[in-house]
Amino acid sequence: MDVFFNQAFAGLSMASILLMVALGLAIIYGAMGVINLAHGEFVMLGAYSAWLLQSYLGLGILASLPLIFLMVGLIGLAVERGVVRWLYHRPLDTILATWGIGIVLQQLVRMGVGSDSRYVARPTILDGNVAIGGVVMSNYRIFLVFFSLSVLAATWYLLTRTEFGTKLRAVIQNKEISECYGIRTDRIYALAFAYGAGLAGIAGALVTPLVSVTPGMGTYLVVDAFLVVIVGGVGSLLGTAVASGLVGEATALFSFLMNDTLGRVAVLLAIIMLIRFKPQGLFPDKVRR
């Protein structure tokens, strides 16, 4: 039984990381219909920002989170203003453009910082484990679960309880009519893109204690995040949350029953089946476009 709970917690912890990466992706995809293939690189930039702030300013990961959010958000803003905004009426081209931006960002980091893996220290206050019976949970992973839930809550609040959120939802529903009501849609788009990028940055910073920080690290994380967005249904916060839980737990379950390689195959197969029967995802967008 302990094994089961241990594994359930492992799934939860995977889900929390997925959720943070996928949230930014879901917002960008949901709001603008832009499939942001550079999202993994925003995650990577977040991780490198954490490394930068730690090794040059001596800031721990937790202390530097707001700064990282701003830094990566600004980079996101620059990408949106510089490239993506010219392509809103050509959604297919955004795939190519953002993919190219991703490669450029990766190579810039490789040339500027070097391609070897960087070390970011764990926050020492979150060292150690909590053991309940035979269930051992690392404090840091517990923290990640709660943090990702609060990021979800904050995003929900932003979208439903603030003026920016109301405008964003209006723009998602009908861009032209919103413009008629005096909403500056390009500004809304830019801010939403920057917010999504900032979230990716935070996610990148928070995974640094668990993985290896390299220029290519984002690629692995973002594939799963895409799966989450597709399973959850485009543009649905609830869908993203539920889907990351599902994908995380399914990965944990299958890799426990078989092994990590076959587990991954099983998860992908399950997702293909789901898409076959629910092409819109679990929580389809009810908005008419």
Add this chain to the structure above:
Amino acid sequence: MKRRDFLKGVTATGAVGVAGFPGIWIKRQGAWAANGEIPVGVLFSLTGAVAVVESTLHDACMMAIEEINDNGGIHGMRLKPHVEDPASDPATFADRARRLVIRDRCVSVFGSYTSASRQAVLPVVEGRNNLYWYPTLYEGRECSRNVMYGGAVPNQQQQEFVPWLAENFGGRFYLIGNNYVYPREENNVCKIILDRIGGEPVHEEYVPMGHSDFSSVINRIRREQPDVIFCTLVGDSDVAFQRQFHAAGFDPDQLPVASLTRSEVEVKAIGGEAAAGHFSSAPYFMGHQSGENERFVEAYLRKYGQDQVTHFVSEAAYFQVYQFKAALEKLDPADITPEAIRDASVGLSITAPQGEVLIDENLHTHLWPKVAQWQSNGQAEVVLQSEERMAPEPYWAYEGQSCTGEGLVRG
């Protein structure tokens, strides 16, 4: 056009062709090393996924070439490095190797980190009867007459390591590796040794390349309660695993991770604290005490920065250039061919940073296996030094097959 004009035109074009591009008519039979230069290829990825490690091999190799040139070259001739960047892609490796061997007429090519890239280059160097100097430890089971293998094969890394682990920590091994040929071959060898000494592999598993979430693996380790984690994870997976393993609160004195692939490069990324107390087996560690190594490390850090590290593959990338030099010195400058270099290097012994290394007639290298324990400062402390140099047996796990001077012999 009249027929006469046409013929005139053809003749004229032909004459211009012969005069203008004599190269296409004359088969190039010139000496391999001419004009005071010995062309060599340097084929390590500077971009792409494997560049993290391979660029350090490039650096070590180039440093050796520069040192040799600064000290008067070989027979008064300078080494002329032709550098290509194969971008971590095996197909590009083959293409660039072809370019180095055919267009640049290199007498030897130094290159590769991964087995995949070596195997892509193999048909090129074998077809052209050139020589490829490969510095990495690898899974063995290969016996080319055109590759000089500078790294350890499984028997050199494990023959002393596994019994020592079993004796000190117990014989129940948990085998984990990335899912490709190297970990599988190494684990084969490990299981054979465990079988002989009465140990037991309690679980064997492989995760995809680049896998970075090990919570399931750690839960399984908790359940199996092994004595030793025998780890052949590479690169990012190794870093992620070790950090998560440490965070899960295991005590290295009770359950050490014994790695065949972890070098100073990975430990730098893992962080000394999380790596401390665990073990690696390799012929070379940066902290190895020898005059030759002190000189090597000092020169390397001076050239590439104090925050750099040397490791067991970059050491081989470095000393292989010196093996190449020693072989050339045995030859008459007019006789330099890839084949002659190969024949001259068999039995050759030079002092490398790890100790005196010798090239076997099967073109692998006799090395000095060491077991080291990682310290919190990111350096390794050698805890077990092999009494004698160990001979390479790339077919150790395969009874009835052995790699000899005549190639692979069965029976």
